[in-house]
Amino acid sequence: MKKTENMVWRFFASVKLALFSLLILATTSVIGTLIPQKNPPEFYIEAFGPRTAQFFRLLDVPDMYNSWWFISLLLLFSINLIVCTIDRLPNVWQMVVMNNLDTPPDRLEKMPNRHVFHARGDVESIAKIAKGILAKSGWKTQGENNPAGSLLFSQKKAWSRLGVYAVHLSILVIFAGAIIGSLLGFKAGVMLPEGGVTDTVYETGTGKPIPLGFTLQCEGFNVSFYADGTTPKEFRSTLKVIDSSAKELPPAKDIIVNDPLSYKGITFYQSSYEPMQGFNISIVNKATKVRQNFQVPFGEKIHWPGTGIDFGIINQQVRSRMGDVDKLKVWFSDGQGEPSIFWMDNNAKQTISSPAAAYEFQAHQVYATGLQVAKDPGVWTVYVGCILMLTGLYVAFFLSHRRVWVYIVREEATDRCRVLVCGVSSKNKIAFENEFSALVECFTHDSTFQNA
């Protein structure tokens, strides 16, 4: 029993398994980049033939990153990571907290970096001088006297040994964030015409309605273009939250791509728009200042009740494939004189004069704004994981645990002491060699210490 337990543990703790799962994840991930994902079943039948499509379905290839086998690989990877950490962390922790004043003298003699001096004087005063030299080079010492002599120890960045584990932990934190998001969150979308309201959005992929718990209104939408006339410069929707349960007035906000609106954990992203077949028209009688707004479909004659005014949009010029109207042609009559027929820019104002009165005519094409809606309570967990990963990588790669000892022993039958300066670094050996040489140099410059 013990033996099999041990074997299972060894299996999951092994770095071989880690290499294996990293390479398997890398190779299998390629599949989903070659075979288009998340298309309807007919697509695969048409593109690959019925037999292959059947085979794909069996292996969830059309949605492979959510398939049972891909998730299992990620699970294997996580278990590997956890077991490996549990297996090794205690030893590494030991390295961080251990009492280096215990280090036996014969270990000190075998350190990769060492230098031996002789010094005249008693152990204590030499130790004091050595302490001063160490301190000047940024090494704060702890010391200990024992019957044989005096041992000084100093270390830098012992905690840097934990950097690797921060990286490994960060991967698990990111996974946790992703799981929280997929269990408690949703991705959805909604098209909202200007002036329209909604309390429901529709899940991406399934179209399942999801109640928001409040109402969202689109007060307006605007698309602006660069001077070339075709490249969109900005999509801007003015959104307002209507929430009767809210204590304070919920926010109204102009959203643009890259700057969404968040309310109660749900975030609304500007994602697309659709020009609609129709216009918001406002007409002002300049003399009486009476104003009237109309929602006008294209090509229909509209009457302003109580007046003699009739008008309509009889032609339009679109600028893009989407049907954004650039210019529109207006027919307008108030029953006096000839009707006015003219072209005007969308979103512009035009003054119309008839024998009876002057009018200001304003036209604005109606749009619907396309919103992506996401609720992802895991996103901050993911971000914390990301920061942890970058910090951990930096620590793991560029910082090292460096230790130096100075061991001062009275030499028998002489009036001098033997002083061993030695040190070791957890990585970046070459850099440490230089640091160590610099320290030895400092000792050399002090007349107390003679090269042995």
Added chain:
Amino acid sequence: MNSSQLLGITTLAYLLSAILYIAIFVFRAKKLGLFATLITACAFLINTIGIGLRWHESYQMGIGYAPLSNMYESLVFFAWAITLFYLVLELRYKNRVLGAFSMPFAFLSMAYASFSPEFGKEIKPLIPALQSNWLIAHVITCFVGYAAFAVASGMGVMYLLKDRKTNGAPGTLLASLPELKVIDDIIHKTLVFGFLWLSAGIITGAVWANAAWGTYWSWDPKETWSLITWFVYAATLHARFTKGWGGRRIAWLAIIGFISVVFTYYGVNFLLSGLHSYGAR
């Protein structure tokens, strides 16, 4: 002088620099050393001014944006980052033969940017999704990482060249290459540096995607390939760190990793489709 002229000169200067370093290696023309370094430093300066001027020009056109937003601009930045990385390497290791295996990448990147008919070089206004500071952070971090990986693969080739039967008999061509131990060390340090930046690149990309679309990860081909690349390098580092792999195997992995980078960058844009295909236009 406008930016495209400056970047044209940059291409030629990188070509000259690459030729000089290769000459230093092949003909052991040590005398050319200082000249090669000067040319490279000048080319780097012109490259820098070219990028700056392009930035300035975009503001003059009234569509101001950091010139890091399409395939052309990212290739120019790639060349810039490779050269900067190499110059630091030369300074640290005091060995110009490394240039013969690094500067060709800078030249190829500029040449591809300048002569490829696949994408436009004009300064074009940015569509709304690309108007984000996270995009700038994303491109910079990714390409600094890619530059390190390019140099690492060059060092990998160097290692494999040196590590042959003829190995460094005095007076032969290969004797002028650094010792295998040193090359191995350079490869490792470069990979480590690149891995940190690639990780940051993937993360900034995810943050950008989340700000624009509400999804930090959607498994689109470009994202997936950058993750594949990341897996390859993670495996490489583990093989070295925990299994003690070194030498030829790591040299090969440095080359394989860079092939994956190239595919992430080039292959996905032109062979596969996805969200990122804006880059191709």
